[in-house]
Amino acid sequence: MTRKVVITGLGATTPIGGDVPTMWKNALKGVSGAHTLEDDWVAKYELPVHFAARCSTPALDVLSRVEAKRMDPSTQFGVIAAREAWADSGITEVDHDRLAVAFATGIGGVWTLLDAWDTLKEKGPRRVLPMTVPMLMPNGVAAAVSLDLGARAGAHTPVSACASGTEALHLGLDLIRSGKADVVMCGGAEAAIHPMPLAAFSSMQALSRRNDDPEHASRPYDLGRDGFVMGEGAGALVLEAEEHALARGARIYAELAGTSVTSDSYHITAPDPQGLGATRALKAAMFDGRIQAEDVVHVNAHATSTPVGDKPEYTALRAALGSHVDNVAVSATKSQMGHLLGASGAVEAVLTVLAVYERKAPLTINLENQDPEIPLDVVTSSRALPAGDIVALSNSFGFGGHNAVIAVRSV
Amino acid sequence: MASNEEILAGLAEIVNEETGLAPEAVEMDKSFTEDLDIDSISMMTIVVNAEEKFGVRIPDEEVKNLKTVGDAVSFISGAQAA
Numbered sequence: 001m002t003r004k005v006v007i008t009g010l011g012a013t014t015p016i017g018g019d020v021p022t023m024w025k026n027a028l029k030g031v032s033g034a035h036t037l038e039d040d041w042v043a044k045y046e047l048p049v050h051f052a053a054r055c056s057t058p059a060l061d062v063l064s065r066v067e068a069k070r071m072d073p074s075t076q077f078g079v080i081a082a083r084e085a086w087a088d089s090g091i092t093e094v095d096h097d098r099l100a101v102a103f104a105t106g107i108g109g110v111w112t113l114l115d116a117w118d119t120l121k122e123k124g125p126r127r128v129l130p131m132t133v134p135m136l137m138p139n140g141v142a143a144a145v146s147l148d149l150g151a152r153a154g155a156h157t158p159v160s161a162c163a164s165g166t167e168a169l170h171l172g173l174d175l176i177r178s179g180k181a182d183v184v185m186c187g188g189a190e191a192a193i194h195p196m197p198l199a200a201f202s203s204m205q206a207l208s209r210r211n212d213d214p215e216h217a218s219r220p221y222d223l224g225r226d227g228f229v230m231g232e233g234a235g236a237l238v239l240e241a242e243e244h245a246l247a248r249g250a251r252i253y254a255e256l257a258g259t260s261v262t263s264d265s266y267h268i269t270a271p272d273p274q275g276l277g278a279t280r281a282l283k284a285a286m287f288d289g290r291i292q293a294e295d296v297v298h299v300n301a302h303a304t305s306t307p308v309g310d311k312p313e314y315t316a317l318r319a320a321l322g323s324h325v326d327n328v329a330v331s332a333t334k335s336q337m338g339h340l341l342g343a344s345g346a347v348e349a350v351l352t353v354l355a356v357y358e359r360k361a362p363l364t365i366n367l368e369n370q371d372p373e374i375p376l377d378v379v380t381s382s383r384a385l386p387a388g389d390i391v392a393l394s395n396s397f398g399f400g401g402h403n404a405v406i407a408v409r410s411v
Numbered sequence: 412m413a414s415n416e417e418i419l420a421g422l423a424e425i426v427n428e429e430t431g432l433a434p435e436a437v438e439m440d441k442s443f444t445e446d447l448d449i450d451s452i453s454m455m456t457i458v459v460n461a462e463e464k465f466g467v468r469i470p471d472e473e474v475k476n477l478k479t480v481g482d483a484v485s486f487i488s489g490a491q492a493a
Contacts, residue, residue: 134452
């Protein structure tokens with residue numbers, strides 16, 4: 001008998017809310033977290049993109065100055081989200097040897113790395129501070145969360161670009177099912193609104209250049225979409241073996257019923273146009289959770305708003321769900337908060353869990369002229385999800401051909 | 412050249428910036444590790460910041476000899492005089 005895994009705690013800090021209640025309220029209202037960047041480096045480096053979606057609550061409004069000094073901004077966001085999720089779970093006593101961490105990032109401590117490089121060039125090696133290494137390492141966020149919670153059953157860092165956050169949940173589920181842990185703090189964190197990544201993603205033609213109208217730049221499925229909007233932040237979820245949650249009388253949001261990871265082996269950045277890897281991931285997650293297409297009522301899509309990315313996901317959804325895809329309410333929440341890269345899967349998992357728990361789908365904004373090649377039922381106004389047993393899926397795809405899917409079932 | 416009192420005050424500021432400890436807790440007879448609970452990574456950061464503030468060089472092999480705040484004040488004072 002496979003151990004059943006449930007979700008009992010949620011945390012987030014995002015461009016549309018510095019905590020879960022604020023994010024959820026805004027996600028149902030439909031707001032944009034994208035704004036013009038006021039930093040002098042935008043003009044200094046003549047960046048082609050002048051906007052991004054910053055966290056609505058700066059990390060330094062939450063953490064103490066001394067605490068923050070020892071963390072890269074990505075780790076700051078991760079720790080903030082993990083603390084909220086932990087408090088939300090209501091866990092007061094836990095066997096720390098049975099508590100694990102699976103906390104992802106796409107890029108890691110890019111601010112720390114590049115600041116240290118600037119310091120080396122300007123002031124010499126003596127001024128490169130000793131905390132540089134633990135702050136820039138990609139596992140820095142998982143390590144910091146592990147230290148913060150006293151998690152001693154392993155601290156893992158899945159890295160698969162924009163699929164990382166979802167892959168963390170895949171790993172977390174496995175850690176509990178296989179008996180290696182009873183509770184896992186899962187999540188993803190990213191803080192890459194720095195001129196270098198902005199320049200690099202621009203070079204790939206991946207970012208929207210709607211500089212005169214940032215709030216309308218992220219427009220998944222719209223004919224006028226021209227790239228994604230860089231976001232930042234973190235999401236966190238407490239996964240718990242069902243018997244562990246029941247024994248302490250926990251509030252259970254939903255079951256993490258199934259997960260999967262596949263790889264395209266097609267191209268280093270381009271998605272397989274037929275969405276074959278994504279299709280296999282969707283089918284595998286449904287198989288893992290013993291889910292029929294008809295059970296699925298909602299999908300939180302990867303949908304980044306790039307011209308080439310949105311359509312293969314639709315193709316995959318139709319291949320996996322068949323004609324039932326027409327009955328599924330699809331939300332593209334990156335329209336509101338931009339693309340949080342390695343954190344996006346975790347934040348979207350939080351939204352997916354809340355959608356199942358509250359029976360409400362978050363909104364997709366900026367959809368004015370829906371691409372006729374993507375005839376999905378996109379949620380653009382308040383939408384209730386049906387009563388009874390329901391399942392929602394959340395997809396994430398990353399450069400490198402990484403596909404990750406989770407399936408969340410109502411309890 | 413700074414007086415010992417000025418060096419102590421400057422060090423206390425650096426320690427406060429790095430660890431959040433109240434500046435008045437940084438007293439001459441306090442041990443960095445035992446009393447102030449400063450780990451080796453913070454200690455190196457404090458050393459580098461002190462070098463910049465006081466215009467001296469504190470060699471890595473000297474750092475292990477700086478057990479108390481007073482040791483650091485004496486070393487910096489001596490280095491400034493040299």
